[in-house]
Amino acid sequence: MNQPNENMGIFADQLNEELLGENPLLLFDLRMKNDFEESHVDGSVHAVCDTQAKEKMMTKIPKNTKIVLISEPEDYALEIASMMRSFGLDAYYLVGGFSSWNGKITSGPTGKKITPDELAQKLDSVFLLDVRNTEEFTEFQIPRSVNIPLEKLFDANTISKIPKDKQIVTICPHGNRAMIASFALARAGIDSQTLVGGLAGWNQVLKAVTIVKDPIKIIQVQKVGKGCLSHIIESDGEAIVIDPLYPFEKYLDISKQQGFQITKVFDTHQHADHVSAARDLVKATGAKLYLSKYEGYNFDTNFIRDADNISFGKIKLRVIHTPGHTPGSLSYVVDEKYVFTGDILFVESIGRPDLRDNAEEFTEDLYNSLHNKLLKLSDNTMVFPTHHGEDVKSVNTGFYSTIKQSKKLPWLDISKQEFVRKVVAITRPRPMNYKKIIMVNQGELELIHSEIPDMEIGPNRCAVDVN
Structure with a gap:
């Protein structure tokens, strides 16, 4: 047996003693995953030390x-x-x-895990432990999660504050730090689960809620972790999808389960916070793709403009050009009873006009789109936006409003001059990776599907805070 190198070596007997002790200890197994799962030191964590891990993880341990x-x-x-x-x-x-x-050996994968879909069903009953550093947590987080940075979990006083009567779920961007956190908790006798894929995986959860059932069907598809909304509208066995999200297979599953065919796909505008799944959904279904004539795309599509009418099933969709969030933003009035407003009008707010660097001009457009177009629709018209805020209570019932309710939003009862002054004065961070996301949605940049979760990580940040 070789002698320990520069006092960095530890023998099996010594390690066994330390594992039985109470001092903080991390045990990383660097072998191939299959070898690890076949047998490993009890309490060890499988770790990959590739270039990406070295760059991202070393400063976090x-x-x-x-x-x-x-x-x-x-x-x-x-x-x-x-x-x-x-x-x-x-x-x-x-x-x-x-x-x-020569000590205890076990088999199987590291620790207990919970998938993002499973977590979405248990949000109200678990203790969400976010182990990122404070700056990362402040940037964005799952609502109601508690931040205890990883390094503090090795302190007995900190661990004593973690509840013992709730299921603990550890969270970080991709699951690596969360896995270490679960190991630290286990050393302290606390059972926990690691969120598979971390926050990047959480941002890919899609939940479907049926809001309107008759005479047409409207299904809201919610990207729970991102605050993005998409809609399926079905009439007489034929369906359209507005602003489809990844993973696009969700729409295929819904259409198969409910027995309708997706024939048309629309985006309301070029999104800056998430990657549109429109092209992939069109490829998978053979549907036609409809996009704004007022925005540039580097791929073939069917362009639509203000006042166009498109039929599906037994009803029609009417196009309204509603610039303000982007120059080419469109809203879609379906059956003259429902309006899909993209990022122009939300349930609790309005769209931000500054993501294309022409804030004052776009704010004037936003005011005109709201007051001269959308708010002139019937008061009973139901409003379906493409994003929502952190009001997670609406997840099970859906996020929607009416034109009558929208008229009561702050700042919609002031003059155009005052509106422009107030909106332009607001400064807030932009969506993460927004320039690259816009390029992807324009067709200027290609992504493989595995890159989408990291590209979309973070909050949507598409609204003006009017409260």
Whole structure:
């Protein structure tokens, strides 16, 4: 057996003693995932130390916690331990590798996990523990989650504040820090589950809620973690989809379950906060794609403009050009009873006009679209936007309003001059990756599907805060 290198080596007997103790300890197994799941040191976590992990994770691991790395043979663990020490981490390697271990061995994947879809069904009953740093948490978070940065979870006083009577779900951007957090909690005798895919995975959960059932059907598809809304409108077995979201397979499942055919797909505008699934949905269904004539696209489509009428089933969709959020934003009036307003008019707010860097001009357009077009519709017209705020109570019943209710929103009863002054004065962060997302939706930049969750991570930030 080799001698420990530069005091970084730890023998199996010593590690066994430390695992039985109460001092903070992280145990990372660097072997292939299949080898890890076949057998591993009880309490260890499978870890991947590729370039991305090195860049993103090294600065996030607590510096006050002892780390032991396991590989087979020991050489790779020694290499990574040396690298970790260059980041100021207290890292060691198991001398002799995994084959030298003489303590308790277990099998299967690391820890307990909960999928984003499962979490969506349990939001009211779990304790959401977000282990990112404070700055990351402030940027965006799952509503009602509690922030305890990872490094603080190795402090006994902090852990004592975590409830013992609730299911604990640990959260981070992709699941890596959350997995370490669950390990730290387990060392303290607290059972927890890690959110699979982290916040990036959470942002891909789609929930369908039927809002109108007769004489037509309106199904709202909600991207729960992002606050995005999409709508399926069905009449006489034929359906259209407005502002489809990823994963687009959700729409295929719904149409199959409910026995209708998707024949037309629409976007209200070029989105800046999420990637449109319109083109993929069209490819999968053979439907026709309809997009705004007032916006540029680098792919073939059917362009529509103000006052166009499009029939489906037994009803018609009427196009209204409603610039303000973007120059080409469209709203769709269906059956003269329902209006789909994109990012112009929300349930609790209005769309922001500054994402294309022409805030004052676009704010005037926004005012005109609201007062001269949308608010002139019948008071009973139901309003379906493309985003919602953090009012998670509406998830089960849907997010919608009426024109009558919309007229009562703040700032819609003031002069145009005052409206422009107030809206332009507001400054707020823009959606993460918004420039790249716009390029993707224009057809100027291609993404593979696996890149979409990371591209969409973060809040939608498409509304003006008028409250």
